[in-house]
Amino acid sequence: MKKLVLTGAAGRLGSYLREPLTQMCEELVSTDIAEDIGTLYPGERYEKGDLASLDDMMRILEGADMVVHFGAFVDEGPFEQLLGPNFIGAYNVWEAAHQRGLRRVVYASSIHAVGMYPKNECIDTEVRHRPDTFYGLAKCFAEDLGSMYWDKRGLESVHLRILSCAQVNNARALGSWLSYDDLIQLVQRSIDTPVSGFSIVYGVSNNDRAPVDNAKASFLGYRPKDNAEQFAEQVLAETGPLDNQDPGHMCHGGPFASVDLGQSGLAGMNVIDDAKKT
Amino acid sequence: MKKLVLTGAAGRLGSYLREPLTQMCEELVSTDIAEDIGTLYPGERYEKGDLASLDDMMRILEGADMVVHFGAFVDEGPFEQLLGPNFIGAYNVWEAAHQRGLRRVVYASSIHAVGMYPKNECIDTEVRHRPDTFYGLAKCFAEDLGSMYWDKRGLESVHLRILSCAQVNNARALGSWLSYDDLIQLVQRSIDTPVSGFSIVYGVSNNDRAPVDNAKASFLGYRPKDNAEQFAEQVLAETGPLDNQDPGHMCHGGPFASVDLGQSGLAGMNVIDDAKKT
Amino acid sequence: MKKLVLTGAAGRLGSYLREPLTQMCEELVSTDIAEDIGTLYPGERYEKGDLASLDDMMRILEGADMVVHFGAFVDEGPFEQLLGPNFIGAYNVWEAAHQRGLRRVVYASSIHAVGMYPKNECIDTEVRHRPDTFYGLAKCFAEDLGSMYWDKRGLESVHLRILSCAQVNNARALGSWLSYDDLIQLVQRSIDTPVSGFSIVYGVSNNDRAPVDNAKASFLGYRPKDNAEQFAEQVLAETGPLDNQDPGHMCHGGPFASVDLGQSGLAGMNVIDDAKKT
């Protein structure tokens, strides 16, 4: 591959992907809304861009083969706050990818697109959407967008429904953890699979308690290696009894499933601590 | 019911609903972006409002029990054109409905949310989204929005995936036709069903060739009476051989399934004749 | 058919079946725990018997071809109260039927075997049990019993999951009503079908709002004729807004789905008015 683009390169997950992605292409163009992202890796170039600007995306995707789209506002917030980066941003990436003739979008979707399913109901990659937040709603939007661009324009996309990619410090994470190594493998498989069409896959490590089923995406070859069970004893010891009538404990979406949308809807930023994020 | 709101009251389908809806409530508030909609029916009041304005929706929905949301840009167009009325508009209606304490949104969704399925694959109300256009993508968005507001806030919604509600003058319409009388019945059932939760139902008459399955929404009690087969002989006589490699003929979405998004995406309005619309 | 047995002949539904059943056999033996059931129909004989007594069942089923088993305690009550007539009674009927060489049991099962499913989720005849009461639990028991006697001993059974067979005076009944005529047809089909194996079918009229799906039992030939929609206008006019967080309004089981088991479990009889039964 000649040119690969990574959006959200200044973000937490994006930062972890930069180095490995340089190994998969001649030139990695990292982009984000920040002025710069510090020292670059060999083969990497940084180009500032705003997801909410189609012109920016058109410029940055020119000549690229694929785009790894991780750029977004990465927390729940009022719809107005997510509209630009998460909704319009996704449209701009797909539309620019199409116009620039890219082959594939690899997209950081999220469990929050289906976060309202009860956790003791294992979900596969074909269940209908049940978003738990505006954040999850934006992921649903991008998945449907990807479906349409594949059906109508032959632009491929792989949608990585990441469960949680952060320190394992709560009971939910014993099932939902995606290690950085497994994240990297997942992105690599999504890139190197020769043909993908429109595909959805859960981003989760090989946890004993992983509550989702990737069988229908098996052709991708994603085989996670890490297992959060190593943290189980300590985490469970620190976990008090949980309220099983609270969607935050019973649903796939975790805290996002119980957050009060009424608060987030119009009243500004809804700060949720790091470990609860995607 | 005391107060019922109808959006899109100046539109083709909205116009047909005004009179019947006045029979179901003490006061029908019709709204649209037009200055006025002509003579009002007894019990009807008109209030101008812009779907893209949350303030307008907050004002108009105040004190209402339910809203019948038919307002939208009703054709395929560039994403930019649909963003305001169809995406943000839907958000505004649901958010205002929530804040104003309404019980239910009855929404004009569309077959175009799943238009890319082949027509010889009968689809039920639980298949995943496969939109055929930006127009269909907006319907997907509103369905997911409705799912979230029900799961998180207890706001009910019934999503009417209308197949086609226009003159039967082509072969597809023999299966997809929704008569005006059946449209009215469908909206009535969606309103008078005592509890609905989040529900999806196809809007189609009792056509011999109806290609969709409403079994899973049976509790609504929608039993269409009309049948497009009365037009079959004439329509088929005028239909030349159709290209079965063309999604416009093989898919549920009909012409929308084969329209070139590349053209509509950035190049302005894509005029499609009336009979092809939802 | 020579001899047919009807249990629960003194009950409300049993009373309606006596006359029609005499038309289907040379001798109808009606049985119940009462001393007598009044005037008998031509071809009918009454024999007192206690379901909780295997000896009684052995005596009464001797020489019979089939048994229509409608006898039970027909309301929710403490487990202790239902144990005899509904659990042990069902065992006695099946075991006696087996030992006496009967061909088939036609059983009055109930929607309450699956009453905890939400009503806007149409259920077919293969969903797993979700009983809403001890009453429903006893129906689950008898269905599983019937499955086993068919698989192991070749004793057929048809399980009629009756939704509600009473006056249509509430919103739920618009969907759940089973008219007496349709009940009779349902029992007749269950008897005259030449082979039945183990089968489950919902007992509901041809209501516009029927929330269940009998497609998988189509071979039985049950085609209900009545439709509760005739009562819709009046019933809905008298129905106030319903709480959609109450299982009694959102679930198939209706009032049984929201009844407090804690009360019924040990504290004696839980009186529910007639229209809420079965």
Place this chain on the structure above:
Amino acid sequence: MKKLVLTGAAGRLGSYLREPLTQMCEELVSTDIAEDIGTLYPGERYEKGDLASLDDMMRILEGADMVVHFGAFVDEGPFEQLLGPNFIGAYNVWEAAHQRGLRRVVYASSIHAVGMYPKNECIDTEVRHRPDTFYGLAKCFAEDLGSMYWDKRGLESVHLRILSCAQVNNARALGSWLSYDDLIQLVQRSIDTPVSGFSIVYGVSNNDRAPVDNAKASFLGYRPKDNAEQFAEQVLAETGPLDNQDPGHMCHGGPFASVDLGQSGLAGMNVIDDAKKT
């Protein structure tokens, strides 16, 4: 349509189709292995041909738009006997249809392609094959052939799995009957549907006891009018108790499901009376 071909025109079902098919085209070419088929209808031409000869099929299908393929050996027999007309014959029809550029094959498939399913298990049009005889096995073969020619060559086909098309004189026929009028409607719909792709539909009348589900083929618009229930009282009165361990009574295939293949396999013609045939 200019030219339509009917194979098996001298057969029982073929004979019924000749006249109606002349109404659907400018020229109907009827073909069979017989020397002639008596008086022709206006617009009909007879051409003798052997299904087992590709040359014959190439000649007869030249210039045709569609072929209604009902020609076959229509009873169970040794594999050797069915090989020519039913297997090779089907191949010849599809291959010639492809080479001659026809649009569609309408094929008389049979319930015997899935005859080993128990009758109290309602089957839809997507279950895997479970043939009950060599006759049924040939139907499986032709369905798979049709699937391949559609997927690889764009040649459409509609496969009519006829249950039984004969006098209603046994209990099975109460469910399986296909009246001649409904047969004609079924063939007409299969011809006049503008696009069909590869489709399967059960050929059965609107019988109360019909044990199959055509929901997935609804786009075809087949709505049978006749109902074998009119014969139920008399037929059931004459039906003795049936052995529910006999596949001939418990399975969809009826007598074919219990016929001893060991006898038919090598020992020559297996004569089954008329009413038992497809």
Place this chain on the structure above:
Amino acid sequence: MKKLVLTGAAGRLGSYLREPLTQMCEELVSTDIAEDIGTLYPGERYEKGDLASLDDMMRILEGADMVVHFGAFVDEGPFEQLLGPNFIGAYNVWEAAHQRGLRRVVYASSIHAVGMYPKNECIDTEVRHRPDTFYGLAKCFAEDLGSMYWDKRGLESVHLRILSCAQVNNARALGSWLSYDDLIQLVQRSIDTPVSGFSIVYGVSNNDRAPVDNAKASFLGYRPKDNAEQFAEQVLAETGPLDNQDPGHMCHGGPFASVDLGQSGLAGMNVIDDAKKT
């Protein structure tokens, strides 16, 4: 966890659980109908109790957090024999658990709840019940009971459908074996999972030939380590040809699937050797 109760502590499986369970709580109360169970482990207390007595269960469960319910008559027997310990006993445990405010019941269910499915049909945890014995019927009863107490009262339960937990000395056990270590892990996961709702999971080791699918219960984190394949060579060498028309060899339930209920039904104890037990 403060107090954990184990029923059936004197039984074969119960005995293996006592020591590991003491590691999971401050106090383990072991109970059974025996006078004593020998030397106790540190942290263990024994309390005699009869499952058939609600008073006993109320007394023993007082103050407990969870109960591991393994007490039952553990063989096939006449219904009368199982009624007390297996049916009424299960009711008493759930009702007392509810009244005493426990969080969860971990229950020794069994493959015999679904034993009549053919073994070459892999079954998941959502198939409908198909019990093979009265023993299995009691397991169905307790599963339905657990479903109801969760739906109605928020009492959680995990139902362990144990396949066979005994020496691997026959061909069936190559697939059905549950090692003691894996049994212990399974019970541990069912206890330490923070929320469980109502869940079903198969109790089987990581056997190459395991014929069941636990994917839908993946959130529990049960990952068995042992594999009966180590015994395959020897066991298969000693296995003569098996009759594939015998449910005892073709069905999941093994010998229980072919046992003659007619014998067990009324004639007293049906002794089956140890290896055939659950």
Place this chain on the structure above:
Amino acid sequence: MKKLVLTGAAGRLGSYLREPLTQMCEELVSTDIAEDIGTLYPGERYEKGDLASLDDMMRILEGADMVVHFGAFVDEGPFEQLLGPNFIGAYNVWEAAHQRGLRRVVYASSIHAVGMYPKNECIDTEVRHRPDTFYGLAKCFAEDLGSMYWDKRGLESVHLRILSCAQVNNARALGSWLSYDDLIQLVQRSIDTPVSGFSIVYGVSNNDRAPVDNAKASFLGYRPKDNAEQFAEQVLAETGPLDNQDPGHMCHGGPFASVDLGQSGLAGMNVIDDAKKT
């Protein structure tokens, strides 16, 4: 086992099976159409035979317990060329196996029976047939044949849908590879499983990218050990961009899915290089 028969013993896959199969029986009779197959293994006997001759099969299967049927024309070709060895040959093997009282046929079926499914749609062992070639059509035929002989005559069969068993030198093979060791294990499991009924299983190694799901055949105990991922880096480096509109790259059947049947149909042998073969 006393006598085991292997057909296609001179073929590529057959050759690999000869030695291992001699370990599983007292006498292995290898057969093929060749005059001889070189040096025999201890316990092996060679007997020339033509699959297209029932007499040959009757002679060779006499006294055998099972037959491993790998003989066939192993490439796509005109229907006429496959008719003898692949269609009639399969019939002869099953019919002779039945007449000679064998217990089981282990059959080399192929992914090409379902080759037209898109690769990003993971397929299980119950999907309907979608053959990609005449070669695949013959596999469909034999599977249906096996289903019938099991349902009607109790003759077991295990159908191994081999994906590709050859050097891993293209991208598809990273998912489809079946190593020789895993092939041998698969055949062994199919032979030593005590009862099999009619079963289908995919023949594929434990590849990270394996695109099929064997969960429903888990009772067989097939657990492949090899993994084509070891070849991924090199193979992918040599793979240019693939056309995702080409069924040869998007479908399970690989090159067979895009081969022009029109060419193979009548014009003689269609040579495909070795690595593309089953």
